[in-house]
Ligand code: FES
């Protein structure tokens with residue numbers, strides 16, 4: 041059956057309600073199994089040896105002593121993971137990141153690994169591995185690394201995207217540019233111009249569950265991998281490629297996942313665990329320590345951004361320009377490119393230009409972190425927008441409303457928008473009681489907008505109807521925060537049955553066709569689309585079976601509220617058949633009833649949010665307190681509103697941590713100084729107020745229920761909203777994130793000096 | 797290396813095990829006894845995911861040695877529900893969607909149980925400070941605080 045994904049404007053019975061999630065009981069009783077909660081008979085403990093140096097050539101590795109230690113079953117180095125990437129540069133980087141080949145490129149880079157009978161033996165074995173390093177000069181700061189004089193991290197890299205091919209290698213891997221119109225002319229029409237430079241420090245996704253997996257390589261060449269991941273199908277592809285296996289021989293089961301936020305979209309330890317298991321001939325469990333999580337996984341880019349915006353006296357922006365430098369770690373990425381695309385996406389601009397530069401540094405490989413790259417760009421742009429509004433003498437909300445993008449606006453990154461929510465979120469903020477609440481001494485209010493694309497992608501779903509009328513839904517998108525509940529609601533809605541009749545599970549890679557990652561806010565968007573399609577296919581069969589039971593034509597059977605109904609006067613006395621009644625008879629009417637769906641979910645609607653916050657600044661110490669916080673975001677349609685609120689609150693809290701506190705601190709030696717939750721402090725319960733949410737529903741025309749992705753946009757505005765609030769409270773513009781007490785104090789003191 | 801023989805009580809049951817002198821109680825619970833409800837988020841006492849109650853005191857089990865449980869009473873998340881009847885905190889966490897990924901949930905439930913045992917009628921601020929030793933990266937804590945507030949009301953009525 042051809043699937044029609046267009047928004048239908050139907051009235052909902054299940055969607056929009058707030059039932060308890062199907063995986064809930066297991067999670068509150070401790071029974072749910074996460075990455076580290078799974079064990080196999082005869083399992084060994086895997087541990088990874090990591091470089092203590094930021095940049096060093098590996099001259100020699102001697103593993104002989106470790107191999108001789110009693111209880112050690114395998115020791116591997118890069119030699120055990122030969123290069124099978126066949127010219128695929130991105131996969132080669134993944135391979136090199138899993139296990140350094142010729143050079144250690146950051147403090148924490150894996151250089152060898154062992155599998156032993158217990159953790160103590162494995163730890164001892166690591167100490168017996170001898171490595172001779174030749175230290176090389178390193179660079180960890182994004183601006184320093186971009187200079188011509190900086191130590192080169194990879195001398196085979198020449199900046200892409202320049203008009204002329206450069207003659208010298210560089211740490212700048214790529215230049216990208218977006219925009220339209222003529223910014224030079226636009227600035228000429230401006231009455232007011234704001235121009236400023238901003239910096240943001242590197243942060244980690246901070247999921248509470250460290251990476252963990254159990255690999256079991258069998259002597260027949262097949263393997264099983266149990267792992268906490270946001271995308272088990274992608275992990276299968278990558279691991280199979282790196283180990284030289286056929287994908288079908290590797291079965292990957294996704295465990296419950298204890299947070300990912302983009303950080304569990306890359307393989308790190310998994311190919312290593314598989315290689316250890318292959319060599320040892322036994323299952324291997326590999327769990328990262330928290331120190332390893334910080335030093336070797338994650339983090340987001342550190343950035344340095346210049347912004348220039350001009351406007352006329354009436355508040356119309358005439359031109360906007362930004363140059364964005366994003367750190368990628370030691371491997372090429374497209375992080376600045378995404379930042380350059382999102383920077384001005386909230387606004388309707390005639391003249392706009394953004395240029396992004398990807399910069400290599402001796403830090404861990406940058407990974408996605410919730411709406412990756414967008415929060416930093418929004419921080420710079422929304423700070424400048426606030427400042428410009430002030431210069432013109434306009435209210436910051438009114439200034440944004442005047443310039444907000446609308447349906448039909450050509451976005452700064454190219455496409456023309458359909459129906460979008462930036463205007464409505466701003467109007468909602470304007471009339472929100474939070475905006476009128478009085479402020480106390482040393483308190484400031486800030487607001488800011490944010491944008492994120494949302495992805496769709498490849499999705500495959502099975503819906504099986506049991507003979508008792510219960511429905512099992514097998515999806516291939518990992519549930520990172522309640523999507524099994526949302527997808528069960530969608531199945532119940534489409535079939536017209538009770539939520540309690542549906543049980544959703546995440547199927548392993550051998551049980552279902554390929555699915556892209558749960559990233560780009562696609563989980564509920566794409567899998568709900570596939571669920572609707574699968575349910576519609578099942579309904580077709582249910583109607584056929586009902587027709588058989590009644591002995592009438594299938595065209596005379598319609599599906600309404602969970603029942604087959606015979607249509608037309610001639611069938612007047614046939615009554616109706618419930619899903620269950622049809623299912624019970626299925627053995628006699630043609631066998632099992634199921635609906636399958638495979639599709640590429642196109643048309644993920646873009647998403648916008650506007651946040652408001654009040655911050656109190658202690659002018660003596662620079663310490664801050666978040667007094668009040670409000671999130672307004674468009675969800676398209678909130679399938680399970682409680683979990684939508686949860687996404688809004690969680691993103692805001694992460695943004696608050698990033699804005700005020702969190703940062704990677706490197707010493708002069710290029711070593712990470714704060715690889716633990718004590719010194720890398722994420723917000724705790726007593727740091728935050730309640731986080732108010734307001735869900736707007738501007739239907740996505742490309743989804744039957746109007747759903748948009750909701751997972752990521754909530755982290756985009758907080759950096760800027762909080763910076764605007766702190767700037768208002770402290771009376772000085774903050775340009776460096778995080779706004780830790782010393783930075784705020786320094787800014788206040790500099791301002792005092794200056795105004796003397 | 798010879799192990800240390802330990803006799804203790806876990807969730808009301810007498811339990812005996814052998815452990816190494818440097819082995820944490822968290823490792824014993826998870827790796828020797830199959831009680832994987834307590835999670836290791838850091839191993840350094842900073843995240844609270846491994847929270848348990850030891851003789852009426854809330855502790856991080858990653859900071860307690862397995863040998864220290866000798867002759868004491870250990871309460872873990874696995875002992876919180878009575879049969880298939882959930883503890884009011886567990887029920888309220890579900891109703892308020894106080895968990896997203898759920899990895900922090902066992903630790904929060906244990907910490908909240910300890911908090912309400914000592915202070916049955918806490919203010920929002922007391923809840924926030926009482927749970928400040930437990931990290932959650934998903935929820936922003938809003939729904940966790942509300943679930944604890946709601947559970948406190950139910951428990952007072954009981
Ligand atoms: S694992 Fe014990 S406090 Fe984090």
Ligand code: FES
Pocket residue numbers: 248298299894895896897898899900901931932933934935
């Ligand atoms: S629910 Fe994921 S860390 Fe708390």
